[in-house]
Amino acid sequence: MTLMHTCFTVEITGKVAHVQMSRPDELNTMTAAFWEEWPAIVRSLSARGDVRVIVLSSTGRHFSAGMDLSVFTSGALSPAGEPGRVNMNRVLQVRHLQDSISSPERARVAVLAAIQGGCIGGAVDMVTACDLRYASSDAYFVVHETNIGMTADVGTLQRLPGIVGDGVAREMVLTGRPMSADRACEVGLVNAVFADHDALIAGVLEIAHEIAGKSPLVTWGNKESLIYARDHGVADSLQQIATWQSGALQPGDLTESLAAQAQKRPPVYADLDPEPGALPGA
Template identity: 40%
Template sequence: MEEYKSLKLIQKSPNSLVYYLYLNRPTHLNALSRDFFTEFPKAISSLDQNPNVAVIILAGSGKHFCSGVDFHTLADVFKETHAADCARSVERLRRHIKFMQEAITALECCRKPMIATVHGACIGGAIDLITACDIRYCSSDAFFSIKEVDLAMTADLGILQRLPSIVGSGNAMELALTGRRFTGSEAKDLCLVSNVFTSKEALEETVKVVADGQEIATKSPLAVIGTKAVLLRSRDLTVEQGLDYVATWNSGALLSDDLKEAISAHSQKRKPKFAKL
């Protein structure tokens, strides 16, 4: 398994199809470093291509999930984009921003379901990360803030594009313009997270059941990746276009052996066994 400077990859049980991807700079509150933006999409791609991975859980090492983009990373970006020619400086800075955006978008591009588990701080760029995940949970000590406005910045890694479809445009506008801190309980009320757990341990135990128990990892991998793909694509389509898209998708997917196995297992009152993807 590849070693990373900013990440840690763990398979907690030998035969499990669930892998844990940890942000692993606990002494820096898991701030997103330059290494992160290079390593993260590579790690996601390797997990996506691994047939022994069905679900990926994104978590943070130490006391906090993530404190956002490392200030040193931002400073380095501005240093490197400085040029005598203003237009060239602008072009280089835009390229850096796009590079950082692509690291976050890797979460959506991944075919496998991504579950974000948040404890402690989830600030700025950390919210970019979780809004690109498919399912989000948090512990009761979690707190959130879209902090970019307080740093004289317009958030540019995906919060402003993804958050409105999750919490509603009015709520997204209020949170992004004020930069205020809000709790896990409010995040649940806003539908930013699906559930809040009393402790980090309770969060981890429940997510393990959801991912690796009788929930996601045991289902048809074709059905799981299809559901994720259709839901994401349908955000940008009318209902009619979305129906056409899923009809095209299923015209191929329904010919798989998974459907036959699911029906056979149901009639025989046994658990289905699906081939890996």
């Protein structure tokens, strides 16, 4: 099943949805349509219940060159009007972009990013909101906002230190220098480096199908708890997982896991229920 969008294509195979940025000639820059389509796609796939993993990849030489120049030149960043009202509306605009970037964290499913070539500016924000990141050997990462006279404002500064450590994050942000794929793997920004784009896609899809074989309720619980623990202390996080388990820890998946082990077969877990209001097959 393949769905076409302005900036993305979506192909669903089994329990895995492969979402590809599809504007290679334009270096997959983040246009106005991008900011609307990406969260809508993630929400729709997460809501279905039968998709368990999303793989985000791209096409062409570069993963993404970041924010499209049209966003900067459209006048949206410097509208005319009474300064107080204009400035507060800009807050809403930034929050809208932040919400778009944060959509993978809100998904019930795992979101994996497969990165080739340049991952620049807003693309770094995008991939740091994903659960796992992988790269081809030609990939590089740049917090490019520093190089064009602005402070990154849609997620990199908030998520990157927790992924690579404070010192490495500060160096990336304050210098605006590119980080190679090998260095990114060394510091934990990516989990593995593949020889080329084809090997990257094949390898990440293989990992995605492995995750899709796990209980989707467990994957959802793992995500919720890891993100909560990142943003809260140990005591609060232990209370959160205790509350989660009070509802989610039921015998069905445990029983199936033990039966599958005894019978030496892969376990078969039920899909999540569709979210309220989800469109079948959307």
